[in-house]
Amino acid sequence: MLEIQELSKSYGKHLAVDQVSFFVPDGQVGVLLGPNGAGKSTIIKSIAGLVRYRGRIGIQGMSSRTLDAKRLLGYVPEIPAMFDYLTVREHVEYIRRAYASPVTAEEIEEMFVRFELADKQEKTGNELSKGMMQKVSICCALAIRPKVLLLDEPMVGLDPRAIKELKEVVLEQKEKGVTVLISTHMLEMVEELWDVMFVMEKSHIIGSYRKADVGEKDLDDLFFEMTGGEHS
Amino acid sequence: MKALIYLTGRSFVNNLKKAVKKPVTLLLLIFFLAYAVVVCLFLGQIAVELRFDSVKGLVVLLSVWTIYTFLTNLYGYSSRKGVIFRPGHAHFVFPAPISPKWILIHSAWMNYLLSVAVNLLFVLAGLTVFGVAPLRVFFLFFLGSVSEILLEVSIMVCLYTNETLPEGVLKFLGVVIKFFLIGIVVFFFFYFRREGFSLSSLSAFFDWPGLCMVPVVGWNIAAYRLILLGATRLNIIGTVLYLCTVAGMVLLACRMKCEGEYFEDAAKFADDYVEMKQKKRNGELVFGMGEKKQKIRRVSAKLSGEGAKAIFYRQLLEYKKQRYFIFDKMSLLILAIGVLLAFALRKNVEASGIASAFLLGMVAYLTLIMSGYAGKWETELKNPYLFLLPDRPFKKLWYSTLMEHVRSLLDGCLLCIPMGVIWKISPLSVAQGILIYAVLQASKIYTRVLVQCMVGDLLGKTGQEILRMLMQMFLLGIGVIPAVAAGLIMGLPVVYPVTLAYSVLVTAVLGALASLRFDSMEQM
Numbered sequence: 001m002l003e004i005q006e007l008s009k010s011y012g013k014h015l016a017v018d019q020v021s022f023f024v025p026d027g028q029v030g031v032l033l034g035p036n037g038a039g040k041s042t043i044i045k046s047i048a049g050l051v052r053y054r055g056r057i058g059i060q061g062m063s064s065r066t067l068d069a070k071r072l073l074g075y076v077p078e079i080p081a082m083f084d085y086l087t088v089r090e091h092v093e094y095i096r097r098a099y100a101s102p103v104t105a106e107e108i109e110e111m112f113v114r115f116e117l118a119d120k121q122e123k124t125g126n127e128l129s130k131g132m133m134q135k136v137s138i139c140c141a142l143a144i145r146p147k148v149l150l151l152d153e154p155m156v157g158l159d160p161r162a163i164k165e166l167k168e169v170v171l172e173q174k175e176k177g178v179t180v181l182i183s184t185h186m187l188e189m190v191e192e193l194w195d196v197m198f199v200m201e202k203s204h205i206i207g208s209y210r211k212a213d214v215g216e217k218d219l220d221d222l223f224f225e226m227t228g229g230e231h232s
Numbered sequence: 233m234k235a236l237i238y239l240t241g242r243s244f245v246n247n248l249k250k251a252v253k254k255p256v257t258l259l260l261l262i263f264f265l266a267y268a269v270v271v272c273l274f275l276g277q278i279a280v281e282l283r284f285d286s287v288k289g290l291v292v293l294l295s296v297w298t299i300y301t302f303l304t305n306l307y308g309y310s311s312r313k314g315v316i317f318r319p320g321h322a323h324f325v326f327p328a329p330i331s332p333k334w335i336l337i338h339s340a341w342m343n344y345l346l347s348v349a350v351n352l353l354f355v356l357a358g359l360t361v362f363g364v365a366p367l368r369v370f371f372l373f374f375l376g377s378v379s380e381i382l383l384e385v386s387i388m389v390c391l392y393t394n395e396t397l398p399e400g401v402l403k404f405l406g407v408v409i410k411f412f413l414i415g416i417v418v419f420f421f422f423y424f425r426r427e428g429f430s431l432s433s434l435s436a437f438f439d440w441p442g443l444c445m446v447p448v449v450g451w452n453i454a455a456y457r458l459i460l461l462g463a464t465r466l467n468i469i470g471t472v473l474y475l476c477t478v479a480g481m482v483l484l485a486c487r488m489k490c491e492g493e494y495f496e497d498a499a500k501f502a503d504d505y506v507e508m509k510q511k512k513r514n515g516e517l518v519f520g521m522g523e524k525k526q527k528i529r530r531v532s533a534k535l536s537g538e539g540a541k542a543i544f545y546r547q548l549l550e551y552k553k554q555r556y557f558i559f560d561k562m563s564l565l566i567l568a569i570g571v572l573l574a575f576a577l578r579k580n581v582e583a584s585g586i587a588s589a590f591l592l593g594m595v596a597y598l599t600l601i602m603s604g605y606a607g608k609w610e611t612e613l614k615n616p617y618l619f620l621l622p623d624r625p626f627k628k629l630w631y632s633t634l635m636e637h638v639r640s641l642l643d644g645c646l647l648c649i650p651m652g653v654i655w656k657i658s659p660l661s662v663a664q665g666i667l668i669y670a671v672l673q674a675s676k677i678y679t680r681v682l683v684q685c686m687v688g689d690l691l692g693k694t695g696q697e698i699l700r701m702l703m704q705m706f707l708l709g710i711g712v713i714p715a716v717a718a719g720l721i722m723g724l725p726v727v728y729p730v731t732l733a734y735s736v737l738v739t740a741v742l743g744a745l746a747s748l749r750f751d752s753m754e755q756m
Contacts (some may be wrong), residue, residue: 048327051496065491070329079504081319085246086239090326094242098235098328124246125320140324 001026002047002148002179003058009042009051017053018203024145024179024196031190032183033223034200040183041078043200044152047181048075059148071099074146077182078153080133082125088136089121090114094136095140098202103143113141114165130157143172149173150194151182167193189212191219199226236330236338256695261498272353287460289433290362294354294372296644301347302449303413305384309408310389312497313341319506321523322499329747332492336392337385339498343584344381344503351376364460371459379478380452386481393490444470448477513693528553543612547635558639561706563646569598570647570694574654587655588724591665592731596708599672600646600701606690609633609677626747637674644669664728671735676714679703681749707738 002024016028017039024030030039046053047064054212057064079188082091094109095101099164112118115135120128128136141149151170170180170193182190188198197219198208207226214222251257279285284292308314317339321556325335355373358364364372391402427433439441444454444466454470461467537545551558561670573594581590612618621628644666652662681699711734718730 049492049495050322050326052493067329067331070327073327075327076325077323081323082322083239083243083318083320085243085250086320087242087246090242090246093327094235094239094324097238098324098330111676124250137323 001058001060002030003056003061003171004043004047005056007027007046007053007055007057009041009046009053010037011147015203018103020055020200020203020205021204022198022208023094024181026179027174027177028192028195029174029180029182029190031194031197032181032200033185033187033197035185038200038201039200039203040185041152044075044077044181044183045151047079047148048073056141071144072147074141074144074149076134076137076141076149076151076154078138078156080130082128082133082136084126084196085124087124089133090116090126091125091136092140095143099144101144103145105159108143110140112171115139115162127222131159131162134158135162137225138169142169145171148181149178150180153184154182155186163189173231187219192221199223201227205221233330233334233338235328236325236335240338240341252733260694263664272357276357279357279361284359285363287362287364288360290354290364291460292434292438293357293455294460295453297350298415298452298456298568299449302452303409303416305343306391307406307409307413309388309407310402312402312455312494313501314388315498315501316342316345316505317390317498317502318498319502320724322495322502326492326499332490332495333389333393333488336389336491336494340388342546343384348377348382348383368459372456375455375459379455379475380387382482383448383452383478386478386485388653390481390488391486393488395490412646433665439589441466441715444612446472451477453602473548484497501698509633537631539623540621540631542631542632543621543628544634547632550680558635558642563643566643567646567650569683570650574651574682578654581655585747586667586724587657589663589727591651591657592654592668593663594651595644595665595669595670599669600704600708611635613749615682616753624747625750626744628750629743629747632750633674636677638669640667640670642675643673646733647725660724664732668728668732668735671739674741675735675742676700676704678746679707679740682742685749710712711735711738 004023005021007017007020008015012052019088020039020043022030027198032043045051047057047059050063059069062069064070064073064091077188086094089108096103096108109118110123115138117132117135117139125133128134134154135224138154149170158166161184167189170182173180175196180193182188194211196208196210197203200206209222209226251261279289305314315336321335321339325704326332351373353368356377359366360368391405394402417468423437427436438453441448445449451474452468453597454467454476457464457468458471529552531549533549535542535545535549537543554560577590581587609632618628618632632723648662648665649671650657651657652665657665679700680696683696684701687696687699709730714734715727715731719727736746
């Protein structure tokens with residue numbers, strides 16, 4: 001469960017997020033949609049505790065700043081940044097230790113196979129392409145066995161097979177009762193994933209839809225209905 | 233914390249493994265280690281020759297080191313730039329369920345390593361050069377490596393993780409420390425100007441009782457004096473106050489509440505740090521981290537020129553959009569070097585009676601030792617459009633570097649004119665000196681391109697730069713022979729045109745060879 005109450009964040013004089021509130025229940029996929037610069041990534045960074053903010057962020061009822069809440073949070077940033085001299089396997093091993101995660105060696109192996117990293121385990125961070133880094137980043141976030149999973153533009157840089165795998169992973173996590181929040185501006189990527197969507201524009205959430213309420217209506221139509229933009 | 237130790241340990245081991253696998257890195261490592269040992273031995277010898285090898289000499293060195301580290305640490309930590317974070321921290325460490333305080337303390341491990349290494353050097357020097365008793369050396373090491381690091385960590389924690397003090401107060405503290413540092417430099421300058429710079433004046437300064445009364449840093453010096461020189465009332469009081477301060481700061485740091493608000497600054501630092509390292513790797517001159525992006529001026533101009541010539545006009549337009557056109561911090565630096573050398577060498581130049589030879593020597597020397605800066609031409613090489621351009625490689629090289637030659641000409645003016653005016657050299661010789669500077673800079677660019685062609689990434693940027701320097705030294709060395717011969721036969725005024733003619737010839741040959749680099753994007 002992810003709960004955001006009156007979240008505001010400024011960078012100097014620029015107000016990046018203004019009084020934003022929303023809620024994503026357990027086992028649901030929330031999607032933050034909006035153009036570049038709308039404030040989506042800032043919200044994700046605030047939840048991950050990477051920036052100062054005003055307001056309250058709750059993870060399973062706990063303040064996101066507490067170590068107990070952090071233990072439940074998986075985070076895939078927009079731009080992955082590896083440690084130059086840590087191998088792929090060591091990245092996951094570090095995560096396992098840092099989060100005291102019960103993830104087993106077999107599960108890690110399975111993830112590596114799934115994301116085509118099995119033969120790249122001994123490669124160090126500075127030897128990976130951007131797509132590979134993104135895959136490692138996803139594996140690390142899953143190795144936590146999170147209760148809340150944050151994905152910031154997760155499909156950027158991934159090959160079609162990895163995108164397909166990631167979509168399946170999101171649906172599996174949802175089945176397991178994990179709360180997933182995806183920030184993206186690529187509507188087609190989250191078409192079959194979303195349960196609740198929040199449309200952002202100029203630092204605000206201008207509206208939201210629940211899939212249960214709109215039936216089979218196209219995500220594109222809903223988005224452009226709200227933003228008033230042109231449907232391609 | 234165990235996860236962080238794992239992270240650092242594995243990174244260190246993997247880094248070492250990679251370094252050892254590369255013979256060039258290993259050779260460089262051995263070379264720098266040997267160089268450091270030689271420098272230390274040389275400094276020890278100097279201390280003996282200057283009769284500085286007494287316990288008092290060590291007290292002076294420790295005092296200077298203490299003042300320097302205390303103030304620079306305080307400045308670094310108050311501006312939240314004293315600990316090296318990397319983008320990987322923002323991705324994997326800050327969101328992890330690890331106490332933000334532990335993250336900070338662990339991330340500064342390199343700072344502690346430096347402190348311990350320096351203290352070990354003091355221990356070695358104390359035992360071998362300064363003749364300090366082993367027990368006193370033990371206490372010296374304890375003070376430097378335990379209590380000083382404890383104090384440093386506490387100050388770091390208090391300044392980084394303080395979430396109650398407003399940002400403005402921390403910024404103000406940074407400004408105060410900056411002014412304090414400048415104040416100390418000014419004070420030193422006037423003190424030594426009045427007393428004269430000698431070992432006795434240096435010793436007298438550090439014997440001044442007021443120094444031990446300065447809070448924290450003075451008390452720290454008092455503790456060193458107590459260990460090395462014995463007990464006085466002032467030393468004992470200073471030491472007690474210092475130890476109480478350390479205990480108090482540790483307690484304060486332990487009790488300070490921190491939820492990780494500093495992560496935002498740390499992540500920004502990590503990005504700036506990577507950017508700075510990237511710029512250095514590209515050979516750019518970096519004056520600091522997080523430099524503000526230059527404001528771009530609006531310029532309404534038409535792009536002209538066809539083929540490779542278009543590169544020159546595009547660069548010209550880019551420079552026009554910059555605030556100070558082709559002038560930047562490097563221009564100021566060159567002007568400062570010119571003025572400084574002109575005044576510093578004035579007496580020697582006047583005594584020698586061959587001012588123009590001095591000017592020529594300075595131009596050649598500075599061209600050799602200064603690595604310079606990466607101009608727009610280097611970015612051209614990274615652009616695939618350069619290689620797609622339907623023109624000859626030599627023309628591409630010429631028009632890509634033409635703007636740099638213009639800049640070199642202006643830099644040459646900034647360097648040579650102050651020396652020419654102050655050393656009273658004829659305008660013709662100064663003009664020739666400027667031209668020689670510009671041509672030598674051009675040959676430097678072409679040699680660099682040539683070295684890149686020859687060794688590729690095999691030696692890294694530093695290796696390439698060393699090779700470039702050696703090649704230029706060789707070429708300049710050959711050039712000295714005809715110049716000296718002409719000078720001896722026909723007199724000093726002929727040296728300039730001969731040097732200029734030789735430089736132009738060599739540069740043209742280098743340019744022709746370097747143009748190969750502009751033919752295909754794929755290199756070694």
